[in-house]
Amino acid sequence: MADAGSRSIPVRNPRTGGIDFDLQVAGTADVAAKAAVLRANQKAWAAMGLAARSAVMARWLGEVKKRAAAIAEADAEDTGGCHTSYLQGFITMGNIGGWLEDASGALAKATCSGPSKAVPSVEVRTQFVPYALCGVISPWNAPMMLALLDAVPALFAGCAVLLKPSEVTPRFTGPLFESVRAVPELAAVFDFVTGDAETGKAVIDNADVLCFTGSVPTGRKIAVHCAQRLIPCYLELGGKDPVIVTASADLERATTAVLRGAAHASGMVCFSVERIYVDERIHDAFVARLIEKAKAVRLNTDNPRAGHLHPFTFAPQADIVRRHLDDAVTKGAIIHTGGQVEIHGGGLYMRPTVLTNVTHGMLIMQDETFGPCLPVMKFRTLDEAIELANDTTFGLTASVIAGSEAEALPIAERVNAGSVFVQDTFLTFAKNRTIGTNSFGFSGVGGGSRTGPEAILRFVRRKALLTQHGAPADIQNDHHLHGGLAKGTNP
DSSP, X not given: OOOTTOOEEEEEOTTTOSEEEEEEOOOHHHXXXXXXXHHHHHHHXXXXXXXXHHHHHHHHHHHHHHTHHHHHHHHHHHHTSOGGGGGHHHHHHHHHHHHHHHHHHHHHHTOOEEEOSSSTTEEEEEEEEEOSEEEEEOOSSSHHHHHHHHHHHHHHHTOEEEEEOOTTSOTTHHHHHHHHHTSHHHHTTEEEOOOSHHHHHHHHHHOSEEEEESOHHHHHHHHHHHHHHTOOEEEEOOOOEEEEXXXXXXXXXHHHHHHHHHHGGGGOSTTOEEEEEEETTTHHHHHHHHHHHHHTOOBOSSOTTTOSBOOOSSHHHHHHHHHHHHHHHHTTOEEOSOOSOEEETTEEEOOOEEEESOOTTSGGGTSOOOSSEEEEEEESSHXXXXXXXXXXXXXXXXXXXOSSHHHHHHHHTTSOSSXXXXXXXXXXXXXXXXXXXXXXXXXXXXXXXXXXXXXXXXXXXXXXXXXXXSOOOOGGXXXXXXXXXXXXXXX
């Protein structure tokens, strides 16, 4: 059923600049109706157990494989032809396949079964109870990957999932949910709604747990809304990720790693390198080589599969990047490459932009830029470099590149970030299926990890079932009540 006065949103194509998609806005009644169906179906989904759910998810994996090419094309149309978009079918297959292997072990590791250490006559067992309905509000960068990073483990855990994609990048839902509808048991508990902020609010109003990836301003609003409902929320709110390059670092290795870390996906990645601190002894040589490599990077204007950098997915983001650059130049920064928003075929592009003479009084060293910008700043001592790296409200990832791992590790241990990449940048994908992390500052809110096998635990509540195998305590003789807790004492 549709709300009275239903409306639509025009969606811009990032490559052409034209409007080529009409997005229907789900009203509050639409969202509530879908949520009610999912919630009702979730009971059977949870009751079937992990093994049966895994069998269903394995069938879904097969359906995704059939549509891998279509999924890639839709994601690329959403983003403007990001290189990662063309891998989305395979990334999704890896996501589902990874949880097929990891879900059981992750839950088993968190299970307790045996006598209480405090009261040995009591046996303790764990029960995992999934949240009935998980709401996922996903961003416009890497739209499908970041939506499923939360949705897939939630489904394995036994939740139903209601997804609201960004209104900027909704096209991927077409082929994705074709694959979902091909698996009826999954379609009963996994659905989506489209719309703007009002639709997102309605998702929160109907969810039991909420996952959001996006900006700090929007994240604040979502956190307040979830708090008003007293439901848990998991927020990933971006980063301003630093890299420290020491005097002993290999210049070829360092410049290659930094350029990719900053410019991949046109810098529109939450863990992109956005602040570059280089020892003053190698600063000039580092900058010279970085400029050479930056100038060799191509735009994908002629062929989205061939170039390195795609257009700004979200047109207003180009204005944010331009504002950061203008502020930096006004305050004394020097732009050596790029720096201009170029229009090609209606798309808005920017080449890798190397800046020097930057300071922490500039927006480009404080606020998330989310563009292919490489601001380089000198440091004299390692203490100064670490202080600069930690001078941020964010703390998602960071990098340290030195002459050796032995030199880099002690530096990495002092940087405040959920993940610190040593001798490289952009290693976030290496965390998947391996390790969970907790971000610092504004970058991560809600506790729990989004990566690693324990990520599934965000979507369940752990109950303790305690069985007394001995005699119950007698209130008239209750000095025995805490016998196991107070050994050797005489109350």
